[in-house]
Amino acid sequence: MGYAFKGAYLLITTEASLKVQFVLGIIMTLAGLYFGLSSIEWCIQTLVIALIMAIEGINTAVEEMADFIHPEYHPKIGLIKDLAAGAVFIVAIAAIAIGFIIYIPKIF
Numbered sequence: 001m002g003y004a005f006k007g008a009y010l011l012i013t014t015e016a017s018l019k020v021q022f023v024l025g026i027i028m029t030l031a032g033l034y035f036g037l038s039s040i041e042w043c044i045q046t047l048v049i050a051l052i053m054a055i056e057g058i059n060t061a062v063e064e065m066a067d068f069i070h071p072e073y074h075p076k077i078g079l080i081k082d083l084a085a086g087a088v089f090i091v092a093i094a095a096i097a098i099g100f101i102i103y104i105p106k107i108f
């Protein structure tokens with residue numbers, strides 16, 4: 001548990017993309033309070049924020065491992081990093097879609 005907490009702390013304090021996502025998560029939480037989300041909307045929004053940060057964390061771990069195992073340029077390392085980045089992209093697209101689905105009817 002201590003190591004897991006340390007890992008989460010390291011991700012949020014040292015990784016630029018995680019910092020941005022953490023701040024976005026806080027902004028979305030404030031937006032949720034402002035627009036009065038339903039219980040199910042809170043569950044979905046919280047899950048999406050956690051999912052995107054968790055996948056980004058795994059992406060960071062994959063990048064660190066790839067650089068440790070093979071610091072020099074290699075097409076296979078490029079492919080491994082691209083696949084990990086692709087996973088983040090898929091969740092990000094879903095997060096944007098869910099954001100629109102939840103907030104568009106409340107704003108307009």
Ligand SMILES: Nc1ncnc2c1ncn2[C@@H]1O[C@H](COP(=O)(O)OP(=O)(O)OP(=O)(O)O)[C@@H](O)[C@H]1O
Binds near residue numbers: 078
């Ligand atoms: N050692 C390598 N060999 C081959 N291609 C690489 C290598 N390192 C990086 N790349 C290519 O550069 C891209 C970016 O890699 P990099 O490690 O800089 O990630 P990043 O831009 O810091 O990602 P993130 O923003 O998620 O931290 C990879 O997706 C890959 O296509």
